Amino acid sequence: MSQATSYDTPLPLSGERFSARYRIAAKSLEEARAAAQALSVEQTIEFPAELTAGRIAGEVVARVERLEGAGPGVYTAELSFAVELVGGELTQLLNVFFGNASLLPNVRLLRVRLSEGLAARFPGPRYGIAGLRRRLGVPKGPLLSTALKPLGLSPRELADMARRLAEGGIHLIKDDHSLADQGFAPFEARLEAVARALEGTGAVYAPNVTAPGEETLHRARLAKAAGAGAVMVAPGLVGFDRMERFAREVGLPVLSHPAFLGGFVPKGEGGIAHYALFGQLQRLAGADVVIFPHRGGRFAFSQEECAEINAGLKEPFAGLAPAFPAPGGGMKLSRVAEIHAFYGEDLVFLIGGDLYRQGTDLTAAARRFHRAVRGTA
Amino acid sequence: MSQATSYDTPLPLSGERFSARYRIAAKSLEEARAAAQALSVEQTIEFPAELTAGRIAGEVVARVERLEGAGPGVYTAELSFAVELVGGELTQLLNVFFGNASLLPNVRLLRVRLSEGLAARFPGPRYGIAGLRRRLGVPKGPLLSTALKPLGLSPRELADMARRLAEGGIHLIKDDHSLADQGFAPFEARLEAVARALEGTGAVYAPNVTAPGEETLHRARLAKAAGAGAVMVAPGLVGFDRMERFAREVGLPVLSHPAFLGGFVPKGEGGIAHYALFGQLQRLAGADVVIFPHRGGRFAFSQEECAEINAGLKEPFAGLAPAFPAPGGGMKLSRVAEIHAFYGEDLVFLIGGDLYRQGTDLTAAARRFHRAVRGTA
Numbered sequence: 001m002s003q004a005t006s007y008d009t010p011l012p013l014s015g016e017r018f019s020a021r022y023r024i025a026a027k028s029l030e031e032a033r034a035a036a037q038a039l040s041v042e043q044t045i046e047f048p049a050e051l052t053a054g055r056i057a058g059e060v061v062a063r064v065e066r067l068e069g070a071g072p073g074v075y076t077a078e079l080s081f082a083v084e085l086v087g088g089e090l091t092q093l094l095n096v097f098f099g100n101a102s103l104l105p106n107v108r109l110l111r112v113r114l115s116e117g118l119a120a121r122f123p124g125p126r127y128g129i130a131g132l133r134r135r136l137g138v139p140k141g142p143l144l145s146t147a148l149k150p151l152g153l154s155p156r157e158l159a160d161m162a163r164r165l166a167e168g169g170i171h172l173i174k175d176d177h178s179l180a181d182q183g184f185a186p187f188e189a190r191l192e193a194v195a196r197a198l199e200g201t202g203a204v205y206a207p208n209v210t211a212p213g214e215e216t217l218h219r220a221r222l223a224k225a226a227g228a229g230a231v232m233v234a235p236g237l238v239g240f241d242r243m244e245r246f247a248r249e250v251g252l253p254v255l256s257h258p259a260f261l262g263g264f265v266p267k268g269e270g271g272i273a274h275y276a277l278f279g280q281l282q283r284l285a286g287a288d289v290v291i292f293p294h295r296g297g298r299f300a301f302s303q304e305e306c307a308e309i310n311a312g313l314k315e316p317f318a319g320l321a322p323a324f325p326a327p328g329g330g331m332k333l334s335r336v337a338e339i340h341a342f343y344g345e346d347l348v349f350l351i352g353g354d355l356y357r358q359g360t361d362l363t364a365a366a367r368r369f370h371r372a373v374r375g376t377a
Numbered sequence: 378m379s380q381a382t383s384y385d386t387p388l389p390l391s392g393e394r395f396s397a398r399y400r401i402a403a404k405s406l407e408e409a410r411a412a413a414q415a416l417s418v419e420q421t422i423e424f425p426a427e428l429t430a431g432r433i434a435g436e437v438v439a440r441v442e443r444l445e446g447a448g449p450g451v452y453t454a455e456l457s458f459a460v461e462l463v464g465g466e467l468t469q470l471l472n473v474f475f476g477n478a479s480l481l482p483n484v485r486l487l488r489v490r491l492s493e494g495l496a497a498r499f500p501g502p503r504y505g506i507a508g509l510r511r512r513l514g515v516p517k518g519p520l521l522s523t524a525l526k527p528l529g530l531s532p533r534e535l536a537d538m539a540r541r542l543a544e545g546g547i548h549l550i551k552d553d554h555s556l557a558d559q560g561f562a563p564f565e566a567r568l569e570a571v572a573r574a575l576e577g578t579g580a581v582y583a584p585n586v587t588a589p590g591e592e593t594l595h596r597a598r599l600a601k602a603a604g605a606g607a608v609m610v611a612p613g614l615v616g617f618d619r620m621e622r623f624a625r626e627v628g629l630p631v632l633s634h635p636a637f638l639g640g641f642v643p644k645g646e647g648g649i650a651h652y653a654l655f656g657q658l659q660r661l662a663g664a665d666v667v668i669f670p671h672r673g674g675r676f677a678f679s680q681e682e683c684a685e686i687n688a689g690l691k692e693p694f695a696g697l698a699p700a701f702p703a704p705g706g707g708m709k710l711s712r713v714a715e716i717h718a719f720y721g722e723d724l725v726f727l728i729g730g731d732l733y734r735q736g737t738d739l740t741a742a743a744r745r746f747h748r749a750v751r752g753t754a
Contacts, residue, residue, distance in 0.1 A: 009529035009561055042675065045527035046553055048730045056529040085528065087559035089589050091614045095636050099554065099611070102639030103670055103706075105677045150422035151462065152386035152433040176423055177476065182464035184388055212466050212618035214591050234476070237468045239616045241589035259472050262479030264640035267647060271640060293480055298419065300482045329480075353425045 006053035013059045016083040018115040020097050023108040024075045025269035029067075032075035036064045039107060040079055042100050060085065076110065083115050090122060090241040090285065098272060102264070109272045111312075112280055119318035122244060127253045127288045128321025129314075129346050135229065135253065136171050136204060142340060142347040142373055144169065145326065146355050146366075148194065149176035155185045159193035161362055165355075166203035168366020172289070172348065173198065174232045175208035177257045187211075187219055195226040204229030206255050209246075210237050220246040229253070230288075236261030240285035247286025255326070256287035265301075274305040279312015283320045289348050293329025294339060303342075310343050326350045333358070336372040349373060383430035390436045393460040395492040397474050400485040401452045402646035406444075409452035413441045416484060417456055419477050437462065453487065460492050467499060467618040467662065475649060479641070486649045488689075489657055496695035499621065504630045504665045505698025506691075506723050512606065512630065513548050513581060519717060519724040519750055521546065522703065523732050523743075525571065526553035532562045536570035538739055542732075543580035545743020549666070549725065550575065551609045552585035554634045564588075564596055572603040581606030583632050586623075587614050597623040607631070607665075613638030617662035624663025632703070633664035642678075651682040656689015660697045666725050670706025671716060680719075687720050701725045710735070713749040726750055 022039065026032035040062035041049050049061060059082050066078040086093045098109045114122070125131070133139055146165055148158045162173050173194070181187040191207050198205050205228045209219035216238050220231045232255040235243045247254045264272040272281070282290045290313060293299030295306050306327065314322040325343055328350035340347065351369060358365035399416065403409035417439035418426050426438060436459050443455040463470045475486045491499070502508070510516055523542055525535045539550050550571075558564040564584070571582050582605045586596035593615050597608045609632040612620045624631045641649040649658070659667045667690060670676030672683050683704065691699040702720055705727035717724065728746060735742035 007527055007530065010531055011529075011561055038675065044555060045529065046524075046555055046729070047527035048734055051733055052527060052529075056527055060527070060529040084560055085555075087557050087563075089557055089592075091587050091589050091611075092557040092559075095554065095557070095587070095611070095614060099614070099636030100639075102613070102637050103635060103642065103676045104639070105644070147423075150384055150424035150429060150433055150437070152388075152422065152429075152437040153384065154387055177472065178421065178423055178462075180464050180466055180469040180472070182469075183461055184386055186464075210468050210472070212468050213594065213622045215466075217590065234468075234472070236479070237472060237476070237616060238618070239614060241615070245590045258480060259476030260479050262477075262481070263642075263648060265480065267482070267644035270644055298415070299480045352423070356428060357425055 007051055008054035008056050009060060013055060013082050013084050016115045016117050017080040018083060018118050019065065019078055019080040019113045021110040022077045022079065023070065023110050024077055025073055025106040026075055027073060029069065029075065032077070033067055035106065036067050036077040036079070039077065039101060040064055043079070043096055044081065044085060046100065083117050086118065088121050090244050091239065093118070094240060104270065106269045108266055108270055109276055111273065111276050114318035119320060122284050123248070124283045124320030125286055125288045125323045126247055126251065129324055131321065132253050132288050132324065137202065138171060141345060142349050143171045143324070144369055144373060145172035145174060145348050145350050146170050147174050147176040147352040149178065149352065151176065151178040151182065152184050155189040155193035158185055158190060159197035162194045162205065163197040163201065164362040165366045166198050166201035168363040169370040170203055170366050172204050172206060172230065174206035174255055177208055177210065177232070177234060177259050179208050180210065188222060191223060191226050191228060195228050199227070206230035206232045208232045210234045216242045217246050217249070220250040220252065224250055224252050230255060232257055234259040234261070235285060240281060243287065244285040253288040254286055255289040255291060256282050257291050258293070273308065274301070275308040275312035278309040280317055283313065283317055283323050287323055289324040289326050291326040291328055291350060294327030294331055297330030299329045306342070314346065324348045328352065333369060333372050340373065384428055385431035385433050386437060390432060390459050390461050393492045393494050394457040395460060395495050396442065396455055396457040396490045398487040399454050399456065400447065400487050401454055402450055402483040403452055404450060406446065406452065409454070410444055412483065413444050413454040413456070416454070416478060417441055420456070420473055421458065421462060423477065460494050463495065465498050467621050468616065470495070471617060481647065483646045485643055485647055486653050488650065488653050491695035496697060499661050501660045501697030502663055502665045502700045503624055503628065506701055508698065509630050509665050509701065514579065515548060518722060519726050520548045520701065521746055521750060522549035522551060522725050522727045523547050524551050524553040524729040526555065526729065528553065528555040528559065529561050532566040532570035535562055535567060536574035539571045539582065540574040540578065541739040542743045543575050543578035545740040546747040547580055547743050549581050549583060549607065551583040551632055553729070554585055554587070554609070554611060554636050556585050557587065565599060568600060568603050568605060572605050576604065583607035583609045585609045587611045593619045594623050594626070597627040597629065601627055601629050605629070609634055611636040611638070612662060617658060620664065621662040630665040631663055632666040632668060633659050634668050635670070651678070651685040652689035655686040657694055660690065660694055660700050664700055666701040666703050668703040668705055668727060671704030671708055674707030676706045683719070691723065703727045705729065710746060710749050717750065
């Protein structure tokens with residue numbers, strides 16, 4: 001007993017639209033068109049399209065603006081969305097881009113395009129490349145960073161290490177992402193000790209504020225109060241929205257760590273392309289520095305994927321500031337020249353373990369790192 | 378100039394350990410052993426193991442407790458971790474289980490095992506299957522649920538639909554996950570209207586509280602105050618920790634929605650197995666009902682994967698209550714018997730679009746749904 005109804009909305013829409021490009025794996029153009037239409041419903045009303053009418057059918061359901069072949073069995077579809085779908089919330093914007101679509105094995109999010117209103121609502125990196133350079137007093141050339149570790153050391157030991165690394169010229173000293181609020185080095189004690197140790201050195205400390213619930217924002221505020229010059233967070237664990245919030249509200253530069261974000265890396269035909277995942281979405285959520293595994297380390301990103309990240313962080317994107325790539329994941333001093341050439345000047349070198357392998361004199365190790373980078377300029 | 382150092386921790390450890398089982402793709406047992414050792418370092422100290430000593434080397438680094446072949450090119454490794462690594466925070470527990478490992482293409486998280494202390498810290502579903510049955514007054518048989526949609530309708534229209542669905546016997550009426558805080562039906566106006574419409578019907582309303590930052594918790598509290606009997610959230614968007622927090626603090630039954638969680642579904646050799654992703658981790662984070670796409674709908678989960686979810690939600694797990702599976706994603710009334718047989722009695726039927734396809738008389742449609750389910754008992 002199916003009968004025609006007509007679900008419609010009483011509200012007029014502004015006509016402002018944003019969009020996203022998807023890669024669709026399909027056997028034919030016809031199959032791809034059906035998949036794109038299904039996607040336009042899935043990401044918006046998730047409701048039988050034939051039962052809708054008027055504005056819901058014409059404006060609330062996403063529009064397939066373009067569909068074209070992109071290789072054997074691969075198509076790209078551009079979908080546009082009414083800005084009213086978002087309600088100004090980053091969680092819902094991500095939901096529109098890739099919420100249920102994340103469960104579709106044949107659909108990959110390639111890149112996103114913001115409308116002007118959305119870009120005003122989510123202003124992106126507060127510092128970006130230029131702002132972080134000003135803050136660190138490093139007008140050109142790559143920045144040097146490393147991580148305090150291993151988990152298990154005390155605040156005092158970590159602070160001593162930080163001081164010695166700073167004396168060797170490291171610009172950005174971050175917590176290892178394994179440092180949370182464990183008894184070995186509780187967050188506040190570690191924050192106080194390391195921030196104090198770095199006073200007067202010119203180096204900036206980025207404590208890891210990845211934490212449950214409101215604690216993330218609370219720790220970012222503590223970090224600012226203690227004089228830490230930046231914070232690090234893993235949006236895969238806390239959600240992009242919490243990163244975006246303290247980027248806007250706390251006002252410290254934000255380093256984004258990739259822990260628990262790897263699920264979205266393209267595998268098979270799904271996932272979120274590196275350009276969007278480690279580039280655009282990070283800028284959208286306010287990251288000034290984005291950490292990811294460079295090819296040839298302990299992880300498996302390809303040269304092409306790393307180039308995509310670099311482009312996604314630096315190419316024009318709705319007026320949002322470009323952000324620094326921080327390739328890491330097992331980088332060695334011996335690879336500095338190659339990494340520099342690959343990413344260009346606007347780069348945060350992140351070398352952890354290999355610095356510690358240089359010996360107990362961390363200041364000497366940091367100087368070696370410094371010389372290696374300057375030698376490639 | 379490498380020189381031996383010995384990073385160690387001054388703190389004694391309790392000996393309490395939890396564990397996780399991983400699937401490792403490798404060409405040989407030797408390669409698998411190397412991968413498991415590398416994983417034990419990656420998930421804990423992320424630091425050259427040869428530079429550590431004493432407790433860090435022996436207790437902070439994860440231990441490979443077992444490693445065995447599981448088929449051609451596939452091995453399973455059981456790693457154990459000191460409870461002190463977690464610091465009592467769910468974000469860090471997930472980081473230990475699969476933070477950086479999410480970026481490894483050859484490692485899949487299969488299942489987790491909590492220690493007693495962790496299970497006490499994260500008590501899991503507050504209601505679970507038995508508690509939700511008591512709350513709904515449905516001591517046995519499947520529960521019926523549906524979603525309010527499409528996005529675009531007003532609070533009044535959604536409330537009218539809810540009332541008519543409840544009069545037809547639907548137990549759980551949730552927001553579609555596309556309903557956030559848009560102008561069409563702002564969260565608070567929708568909450569008030571739907572909660573009022575359901576008064577006296579016996580049906581429970583689960584508004585979608587997926588939202589940025591603290592707003593998630595705030596909306597869950599509003600939901601409780603307004604008399605909604607449950608809440609829904611997408612942990613993929615807000616993080617498992619925010620779900621866990623309001624499950625504990627607000628005290629309403631929690632429905633977990635899979636939006637933006639699909640990245641972790643196994644593809645290639647990586648990801649998180651359905652047993653852990655839609656079963657154990659959801660219970661760990663307090664979900665009473667877990668929504669996921671049943672096979673044969675608009676998504677691509679297999680029969681085996683759905684069986685894994687059912688098992689992961691119901692099998693003994695550190696004393697945490699079992700939770701309801703809510704298979705959805707394009708289910709039809711015509712499949713009720715098959716789905717019932719597959720999941721058993723403890724099941725939340727979730728049928729959305731197909732219910733609306735039955736016609737404008739939603740009460741009649743709901744009764745048809747009810748009869749279909751009772752007819753299979």
